[in-house]
Amino acid sequence: MGVLILTREQIKQVIDMRDVLEKVRDVYKLKSKGESVIWPLVNYEFEKENAAMDIRSGYVMGNEQLHGLKMLNNFPANTEKGLPPFNGLMMVYDSNTGMPIGIMDASYITCMRTGAAGAIGVDALARKDAKTLMILGAGKQAPFQIAATLILRPQINKVYIVDPVNYPQAIALANRIEQQLKEEFDVDASGVSFIAEEHAETAVREADAVITVTRATKPMIMNDWVKPGTHFSCLGSDMEGKEELDENIFIGARVYADDIAQCVRVGEMEIPIAKGTFRKEDIVGEIGDLLINDVKGRENDAQTTIFDATGLYILDLAAAKVAIANAKAANMGIEIDM
Structure with a gap:
């Protein structure tokens, strides 16, 4: 089984907010049914750089059957250096086999699922x-x-x-x-x-x-x-x-x-x-x-x-699954054997 590698721009082309909203809503429900695990959050503040890093990970069951992790970096001063201030990588694994299925940019998927989370709160309450x-x-x-x-x-x-x-x-x-x-x-x-x-x-x-x-x-x-x-x-x-x-x-x-x-x-x-x-x-x-x-x-x-x-990283996992499926259908990204 190959591992699909996707860049931010490729993810942007294949993922739709409507699909992400549906997936995020479904994962929240799975969590409340006891069909997910949130592993401990790791974060660190770089005081000198006025920056932050966090590592999030988890496992979602049900129809998803995925686990993995992501590391995100938020370095606002990068703007002055001509570099993106927000970046990260995520790894996605098939929880039926433990095999990796995706390695991709984490920033765009994070923004999409975070947008979905805030909106679901508004819609529900x-x-x-x-x-x-x-x-x-x-x-x-x-x-x-x-x-x-x-x-x-x-x-x-x-x-x-x-x-x-x-x-x-x-x-x-x-x-x-x-x-x-x-x-x-x-x-x-x-x-x-x-x-x-x-x-x-x-x-x-x-x-x-x-x-x-x-x-x-x-x-x-x-x-x-x-x-x-x-x-x-x-x-x-x-x-x-x-x-x-x-x-x-x-x-x-x-x-x-x-x-x-x-x-x-x-x-x-x-x-x-x-x-x-x-x-x-x-x-x-x-x-x-x-x-x-x-x-x-x-x-x-x-x-x-x-x-x-x-x-919650389990939200990223569900959104990543959509990106992987859509990218494969569009013949987008690089698939490699690890």
């Missing part, structure tokens, strides 16, 4: 009449969040883009996003207003759903700004010490995790739990529990809901 979305963070991940959310919630007609540390980046994204959505994701956003907002408070007060994708280590969104019924999908906090929300937002909110143990350790809920503002026992359940109807979702239109998503 935001009010049904939600029409205004806010994205906190205008970096590499923002277009994927917007694309996936508009696919699942096409009634959204206004998107605020906020970047507290780089407002020009938010302006640039707002100016190009409609075209990018059409060309890269086949999403028609001609009826959506994209607004680069300099002040987070202004956007939060208007938003029905908020997706956070920053590296913040102090709150960027304060409790006093949040209107009743707001949903938050929090994806930026994936290492100890990261924090995007005022911990008081957790008080009285219905809170869900992608993986409870991992979220308690490194997620958005880490600091509220450490401070005693929120308790592990108050977590409603995992998002997969909600998708298979083992726990209840939003109970009324005034509740605040939070989906804490630290990132």
